[in-house]
Amino acid sequence: MDNVKLKINGLDVEVPKGTTVLDAAHKLGIRIPTLCYLREINAIGACRICVVEVKGARSSVAACVHPVSEGMEIQTNTEKLRQARKMTLELIVSDHRMDCLSCERSLRCELQTLANEYEVDQHKFANLNPEVDDSAPHLIRDNSKCILCRKCVAVCKHNQAVGVIGANYRGYKTQIGSPFDLPLDTQPCIYCSQCVAVCPTGALSEKYDHKKVWEAIANPNKHVVVACAPAVRAQLGECFNYPIGTNVSGKMVTALRRMGFDKVFDVPTAADFTIMEEGTELIKRLEAGGPFPMFTSCSPGWVKFCEHFYPEYLDNLSTCKSPQQMYGALMKTYYAEKEGIKPEDMYVVSVMPCAAKKFEITRDHQNAAGIPDLDAVITTNELALMIRQTGLIFEDLPDEDFDPAFGIASGAGHIFGVTGGVCEATLRTVSEIVSGKPLEKLEFNEVRGVAGIKEAEYDLGGKKLKVAVVSGTANAKKVIEDIKSGAKEYHFIEMMACPGGCVNGGGQPYQPGYVRNFTDLRALRAKALYREDAPKTALRKSHENPVVKEIYDSYLGEPGGHKAHELLHTSYVKRTVY
């Protein structure tokens, strides 16, 4: 490709033709502020914060969309630009609800950061225009904090192929919302919360449930247990200024104990049960000749997507509960029985990188003991807040282990939090069960990596097994349309709603646009989980997990058997789009 030479702030730089000013400046280590820009899906030049001066140009241009050209001379930080950005910010905050003291996004808010940098006068044009939608179980939209950057609209449409939000009306009256301004919970929203993960202000925020958890901990009659999804240990450190991709499992366990949970368990342990059940289901389908492809069912966002957009494929969804729900089910049945606690006196909490999990606990047939399997779900962000509220100095905490009764997990259970991980974990167990001998190599490299659609073919006891691994529901749509048209055929498809899987889930710690645009969060966080499954790890297969063996032997019986089915499987409902 042709290269272009130009000068930015007097520094020479050479970049490929077509590069934006923003990217060229980044190459020189020059940071141009952005608000609305989201790489690949939202390069719209709308917010005007990234304006730069181009020598000879009539007016300033938006760096996020303006391509470089030969001999260009650019200034990114003149007094004129600083004034322009300041004015833009003052107009943006003119109709903004200023509850920055307690706003969920406070201190991580990109608007707040810039307003501080540019010494913005928040009262200059003040005129509030509020509308709050808290109808959905996972998020709250407060449009008085919205800056109309449309990042939420872009991820919903392009990454997720859902499109339940968009810009309504025009000019000053423009509002992001759903059709006919209907509440979000009336829409085919899949609750993935990818919109919350990219919102640069507090216009979209997670619906917090931490107060319920504090109440339960304070109640002496409740036995409060908690378990953490694999991805949480790969994300939580970011809330305490650790580098992205640091595994903080040990400190997280210590923190949870000191917060007052009676037991600290691990969701990857439950993931090992999921593999036993899902693997058994796959083997049964292979014997019965279908229905294929079998879709995984761990991701509640994906499940809801399938229910709304492809209800004709519900028989293809594995009937297995997600690891979260298997954990809850076993807590209120097996564990409660063993410990002599009434299921009603148990309070079961999970920590998730995912806000759709808050919806999952309210679904039908997620009540093994006749009461909901779980009582509360908190996200990584809520856990970080609770740790701060406890007064713990996170970085000074010692490392502790999960409680062993439900805290031993295989490497396979850990990689559940990454796209490809569920598939790889399933393949390990199913291969060994079908062939009856140990695998020589445990890595299934074809299904690893951050690509949105991955395909592979494996030999399973002489039979071909065609698999696909899909993350982001827009990719799920592509794959299902290919299956519909007959262009593709698979036996087994791992589906995750969020691009990159749970490590990039909607409940993840907020990373500003600038980090997101120039860093692959998915890959960095995934590494932390693959380290839990390193070749020298003793336990890397779900079916070798001693906790799994013990609970099947003493309580559940056979994987896929009657009792396992009763406790660990669920059902789905047909939903509509319009």
Added chain:
Amino acid sequence: MENSKTKNPFQGTKEQENELMKLIEANKNEPGALMPLLQGAQDIYGYLPIEVQTMIAKGLDKPLEEVYGVVTFYSQFSLNPKGKYKVSVCLGTACYVKAAGEIFERLERLLGIKGGECTEDGLYSLDACRCVGACGLAPVVLVNEDVYGRIGPEDIDEIMAKYKE
């Protein structure tokens, strides 16, 4: 899905639906089909309620929000039917300085609707318009084809009394 934008129940006929379906069929593979379809649909129904927008969204395999976003962006599209009597108040500069705003508010109170809406009995709709080219008569109110000029808020009750059935 409940319609939250109009007080008037949808009264589309099978004939109207067939006409719209034909239009969708003819346009759905064209790039940029949404605008002409919305214009066509408004010609057929007179307005674009949720029922009509849903048919278009389904026909184009697009999210309803994408349709609604376009409908609310352009002032030519209406979410409410027009009444038997279409009342328009000119809020252009000349009329506005002659208290057309007050006349508009008086009409909103009298009819019990906001600008852009239609009364539940389908008799009256109220809209603000820009210059009708009769600034010499400012302020100007139109009821269908009838023009009323040089009036004040106090004349409204009498004018509207002529349009009862």
